[in-house]
Amino acid sequence: MALTFVGGGLGRFEHLTLEALETIKSVEKIYVDTYTSFWADDFLDKLRETAGHVVVADRKMLEDNVHKLVSEAVENEIALLTPGDPFIATTHLSIRTIAHRKNVAVKVVHGVSAVSAAVSSSGLHVYKFGKTATIPKTTDSNMLHEVFKTIETNLSNNLHTLLLLDTSDQGLTVPEAVKQLLDYSKQHGKSFINQNTLMVALARLGFPDNVTLAAPAEKLISHNFPPPPHSIIIPSSLHFTEEEILQTFHKGPLNTAENPLKSRVMNYVSKCRRIIAELSRVHEQTDYLGYVSRYVEDAERFIRDGKMADALLAIGYAEGLLDALRLRGEVRFTW
Numbered sequence: 362m363a364l365t366f367v368g369g370g371l372g373r374f375e376h377l378t379l380e381a382l383e384t385i386k387s388v389e390k391i392y393v394d395t396y397t398s399f400w401a402d403d404f405l406d407k408l409r410e411t412a413g414h415v416v417v418a419d420r421k422m423l424e425d426n427v428h429k430l431v432s433e434a435v436e437n438e439i440a441l442l443t444p445g446d447p448f449i450a451t452t453h454l455s456i457r458t459i460a461h462r463k464n465v466a467v468k469v470v471h472g473v474s475a476v477s478a479a480v481s482s483s484g485l486h487v488y489k490f491g492k493t494a495t496i497p498k499t500t501d502s503n504m505l506h507e508v509f510k511t512i513e514t515n516l517s518n519n520l521h522t523l524l525l526l527d528t529s530d531q532g533l534t535v536p537e538a539v540k541q542l543l544d545y546s547k548q549h550g551k552s553f554i555n556q557n558t559l560m561v562a563l564a565r566l567g568f569p570d571n572v573t574l575a576a577p578a579e580k581l582i583s584h585n586f587p588p589p590p591h592s593i594i595i596p597s598s599l600h601f602t603e604e605e606i607l608q609t610f611h612k613g614p615l616n617t618a619e620n621p622l623k624s625r626v627m628n629y630v631s632k633c634r635r636i637i638a639e640l641s642r643v644h645e646q647t648d649y650l651g652y653v654s655r656y657v658e659d660a661e662r663f664i665r666d667g668k669m670a671d672a673l674l675a676i677g678y679a680e681g682l683l684d685a686l687r688l689r690g691e692v693r694f695t696w
Contacts, residue, residue: 364434364460366447368472371567372400374407381470385412388438392418392430397452398444398528399590427456434465446474478566479523479592482573484606491520496538498527505545516553516597517622519667524593532589535562536582543578553621561594575611598667622669626660629676633657636683636694649686653679
């Protein structure tokens with residue numbers, strides 16, 4: 362016998378593929394995951410009309426009683442119908458691991474994922490996305506530490522960030538999530554996320570009342586969205602074709618989040634320029650000071666080209682040379 366993971370798509374019965382329908386008709390029992398996302402109001406009724414024994418699987422069943430579900434598949438054909446594509450959610454990966462340990466055969470029927478749907482709906486280029494993060498439904502700002510680390514890393518590499526919003530307890534909404542981001546940013550000095558930062562809000566993808574809205578963070582807080590599931594994209598620097606598509610969702614200026622490395626590099630460049638000017642007044646131009654100047658010029662060129670990692674490397678060489686000259690006693694300055 363086997364445990365078949367069936368991807369249910371974006372939440373409506375109409376999203377089920379032909380393979381998914383054939384599978385759920387053929388198994389002896391269908392567990393329907395109601396924990397990791399949302400189904401349309403009529404989904405379960407339509408499923409029961411089409412298939413056999415349907416069991417609602419909540420968080421407790423999928424996390425605490427999952428061994429019972431897997432054990433049933435030892436002697437029976439069991440399906441676990443999941444929102445989206447089965448193994449996007451770590452919950453389903455854990456169940457798959459348990460099944461393998463119990464020597465239960467595992468089959469997979471893939472479905473449309475909210476991850477790919479969010480990217481394609483936004484119009485942003487898929488190859489410009491970095492790591493994805495999930496914003497939890499909590500008032501503990503410390504829980505956002507890893508989320509901000511992901512956003513900062515992505516922005517530093519000129520990559521967009523997809524933020525999935527928690528689906529527990531009726532789900533986290535875009536306004537709630539944006540408020541969490543702004544509060545954390547203010548508390549921890551993460552100025553690259555502020556009230557003017559452009560964000561793309563995506564609500565109820567795949568449903569008739571879906572909404573895609575690109576707007577500054579402060580406007581998203583006051584917007585009236587349909588119920589979850591919701592997600593947010595924080596764009597980095599935009600290709601001109603990305604700018605064009607975002608203008609279909611937002612008519613104002615596209616103020617994307619600033620690369621967090623840029624302010625650091627600009628600060629280092631400013632310090633090096635100041636020191637070079639000070640030393641030039643009391644020292645003749647040496648080969649080493651010339652090298653420093655050229656590294657600073659390289660850093661400035663990389664900044665203009667948007668290559669912040671290269672700019673940081675170049676200005677690091679400049680600072681290193683200046684420190685070496687100071688340690689040798691050839692020049693005197695303070696950072």
